[in-house]
Amino acid sequence: xxxxxxxxxxxxxxxxxxWATPYFWQLRTSFTPDVExxxxxxxxxxxxxLIHYQAVLERSVMPEALGNSLAVASLTTLVALALGLPAAxxxxxxxxxxxxxxxxxxxxxxxxxxxxxxxxxxxLLRALGLRDTWTALVLANTSFALPLLIxxxxxxxxxxxxxxxxxxxxxxxxxxxxxxxxxxxxxAPGVASAALLTFLAAWNEFLFAYTFTATEASRTVPVALAxxxxxxxxxxxxxxxASILASLLxxxxxxxxxxxxxxxxxxxxxxx
Amino acid sequence: xxxxxxxxxxxxLAFVAPAxxxxxxxxxxxxxWVLWLSLQRRVPIFGIAHFVGLDHYAFLATDPRFxxxxxxxxxxxxxxxxxxxxxxxxxALALQRQRAGRRLALSLLLLAWALPAVVTARLFEWLYxxxxxxxxxxxGQPLNWLGDPGLALPGLIAADVWRTMPxxxxxxxxxxxxxxxxxxxxxxxxxxxxxxxxxxxxxxxLRSILLVALLFRTLDALRAFDLMFVxxxxxxxxxxxxxxxxxxxxxxxTLQLGFGAAIGVVIFALVMAVAAGYLRVLRREGLAA
Numbered sequence: 246x247x248x249x250x251x252x253x254x255x256x257x258x259x260x261x262x263x264w265a266t267p268y269f270w271q272l273r274t275s276f277t278p279d280v281e282x283x284x285x286x287x288x289x290x291x292x293x294x295l296i297h298y299q300a301v302l303e304r305s306v307m308p309e310a311l312g313n314s315l316a317v318a319s320l321t322t323l324v325a326l327a328l329g330l331p332a333a334x335x336x337x338x339x340x341x342x343x344x345x346x347x348x349x350x351x352x353x354x355x356x357x358x359x360x361x362x363x364x365x366x367x368x369l370l371r372a373l374g375l376r377d378t379w380t381a382l383v384l385a386n387t388s389f390a391l392p393l394l395i396x397x398x399x400x401x402x403x404x405x406x407x408x409x410x411x412x413x414x415x416x417x418x419x420x421x422x423x424x425x426x427x428x429x430x431x432x433a434p435g436v437a438s439a440a441l442l443t444f445l446a447a448w449n450e451f452l453f454a455y456t457f458t459a460t461e462a463s464r465t466v467p468v469a470l471a472x473x474x475x476x477x478x479x480x481x482x483x484x485x486x487a488s489i490l491a492s493l494l495x496x497x498x499x500x501x502x503x504x505x506x507x508x509x510x511x512x513x514x515x516x517x
Numbered sequence: 518x519x520x521x522x523x524x525x526x527x528x529x530l531a532f533v534a535p536a537x538x539x540x541x542x543x544x545x546x547x548x549x550w551v552l553w554l555s556l557q558r559r560v561p562i563f564g565i566a567h568f569v570g571l572d573h574y575a576f577l578a579t580d581p582r583f584x585x586x587x588x589x590x591x592x593x594x595x596x597x598x599x600x601x602x603x604x605x606x607x608x609a610l611a612l613q614r615q616r617a618g619r620r621l622a623l624s625l626l627l628l629a630w631a632l633p634a635v636v637t638a639r640l641f642e643w644l645y646x647x648x649x650x651x652x653x654x655x656x657g658q659p660l661n662w663l664g665d666p667g668l669a670l671p672g673l674i675a676a677d678v679w680r681t682m683p684x685x686x687x688x689x690x691x692x693x694x695x696x697x698x699x700x701x702x703x704x705x706x707x708x709x710x711x712x713x714x715x716x717x718x719x720x721x722x723l724r725s726i727l728l729v730a731l732l733f734r735t736l737d738a739l740r741a742f743d744l745m746f747v748x749x750x751x752x753x754x755x756x757x758x759x760x761x762x763x764x765x766x767x768x769x770x771t772l773q774l775g776f777g778a779a780i781g782v783v784i785f786a787l788v789m790a791v792a793a794g795y796l797r798v799l800r801r802e803g804l805a806a
Contacts, residue, residue, distance in 0.1 A: 248616050248617035249617060250617045250618055251616060251617070253614060253615075253616075254615050254616055254617050254618050255618075257611045257612065257614075257615050257618075257622055258618055258621060258622055258625070260608075260611070261608075261622050261625035261626050262625055264625065264626070264629065264679070264682075265625045265628045265629060266651075267629070267637075267640045267641065267644055267651075267679065268628055268629065268632065268640065270640075270643075270644065270651050271639075271640050271643065274643060282649060283648060283649045284649075285649065285651075285654060328535050328536040328539055329536055331531075331532035331533070331535070331536070332532060332533045332535070332536035332537070334532055335528070335529045335530075335532030335533040336533065339525050339526070339528055339529030339532065339533075340522065340525055340526050340529055341526070341529035341530060341532075341533050342526065342529075342530070347533065347537060350540065350545065351540070353789075353792075354540055354544045354545070356736055356788055356789065356792045357544055357548055357785070357788075358739070358740040358761070358781070358784045358785055358788050359740065359742070360740065360742055360760075360761045360764050360765060360781050360784055361547075361548060361551050361778075361781035361782060361784055361785040362544065362547040362548055362551060362781075363765075363768070363781075364551060364554060364768050364774055364777060364778050364781065365546070365547035365548075365550035365551050365554060365778075366543070366547050367769075368550075368774075369546075369547065369550075384543060385543070387539060387543055388540070388543035388544040388547075389544075391536060391539060391540060391543075392540065392544070395536060419528075420525075420528040420532070421528075424532075445631065448633065449632075449633035449634065449635075451633070451634060451635050451742070451743040451746075451747075452742050452743065452765075456769060466633070467633045467634075467635035467636075467743070468635075470633075470635050470636065470639060471635050471638075471746075471747045473639075481643055481646070481649075484639055484643070485639075485643065487639075488636045488639045488640060491633060491635070491636050492631070492632045492633065492636045495631040495632060495633065496628060496631060496632075498631065499624060499627045499628060499630075499631040500624050503620065503623060503624060503627070506627075507623070507627075507687065507691070510684075510687060510688075511687065511688065511691040
């Protein structure tokens with residue numbers, strides 16, 4: 246059902262569009278030739294150009310960084326789901342010994358500051374010979390992604406009625422089959438939103454990636470953007486293009502998969 | 518039934534064990550190790566590693582750079598969180614009245630939240646450019662936002678509020694959607710004006726979610742690193758150097774792992790104290806188990 250926009254609705258949209266201006270301005274800058282950058286005359290560039298995107302894609306490490314980020318964020322999400330889904334089911338449904346302590350530990354883990362754990366993790370990963378690898382980043386990211394994922398998924402599992410699982414037990418199914426064939430399909434929307442949040446957090450992560458990487462073999466997008474080179478002067482147009490490329494996937498997720506994203510974001514906070 | 522229960526216990530252990538082991542190795546173990554590290558003088562490039570007890574903490578107690586970082590961290594956290602909550606609440610109330618275009622509104626709102634903090638830092642670096650930045654173009658003034666010791670911290674706070682206000686707004690908005698329309702109807706029938714409704718109906722209903730948002734945002738602001746590290750690097754003259762930036766510089770730029778770890782432990786303690794304090798409040802309010 247489509248409703249007509251009223252004056253009040255338009256006002257809210259204008260305010261929110263104004264809030265998003267910094268992003269739109271970077272979008273404009275990424276299409277503006279260098280000569281126009283320091284002398285802004287109008288809202289849109291006089292002679293829009295793709296030269297900055299060409300520079301970033303052909304002469305910077307951004308393409309490799311995008312590949313690394315895609316791999317690290319996807320693998321982090323998969324590993325966290327593989328470990329987190331059974332754990333969430335166990336916590337929500339099964340009599341695990343020491344459950345209270347475990348829950349407290351998981352909540353405490355979500356509050357751990359990365360700056361405190363970064364130095365031991367650095368020594369650990371170096372000792373394992375994992376510096377400058379995807380594996381190092383996936384392991385490090387799991388340390389903050391997993392607790393949040395378990396918390397969200399356990400909440401979603403508690404929402405579904407136990408009776409549905411009981412029926413499957415009477416048919417002789419084991420716990421693992423029940424989880425895979427009964428529970429998982431029912432919480433699929435919740436899993437999707439938790440996975441999206443994990444992916445976004447891993448895509449945006451900077452401190453671990455900056456510390457544990459050394460070359461374009463594993464540098465992710467935020468690291469490449471933070472280290473974006475300027476030889477004599479800062480290449481504002483190229484940086485703008487690189488920023489837009491770095492945020493392309495998060496922006497697409499917000500616009501295209503908003504419903505799923507919001508569900509997970511809100512679930513973590515509204516559940517008391 | 519007992520056989521079933523024993524099987525369930527076994528299954529429960531098997532289901533929880535992999536995640537518990539991973540968290541113990543990747544989160545719990547490092548968080549204990551950092552305590553041990555902070556009691557050592559450790560400079561890897563010179564092969565130095567020996568026990569110094571509480572020396573690093575004794576040094577921090579009289580270190581002006583440390584106390585400056587404490588002040589910057591607290592000002593940054595207090596100002597960012599207060600502005601985020603006030604603006605987020607206002608935006609949520611505006612969104613609640615929205616009849617059409619809600620999807621577009623949420624997309625515009627969440628855009629700033631979804632961007633990596635490093636991208637936000639790069640965005641604001643350009644917005645604050647003294648000669649060609651949009652901020653100065655609109656103000657008509659040649660202010661050096663990131664170079665002036667009096668402007669850098671406000672500039673940093675503005676960037677942080679920009680990227681995190683949407684989170685608070687979304688939480689409040691989601692809570693408002695769960696309140697039945699009769700509540701507002703009743704307030705109107707009782708003759709409550711907009712201000713009285715806000716003060717006596719809306720805010721009490723939003724109290725719990727505001728407390729939760731306050732907790733999440735305070736913890737994140739205390740731990741924030743990416744934005745200031747990339748936008749100002751702690752400068753000018755240390756006016757934006759938070760505890761996290763000081764810790765990072767000690768750890769990986771001057772390579773004093775033990776000393777940096779000690780600052781990390783201070784941040785750790787600060788965060789845990791805040792979390793424990795909030796939990797007490799939430800429990801007293803009957804909001805947490």
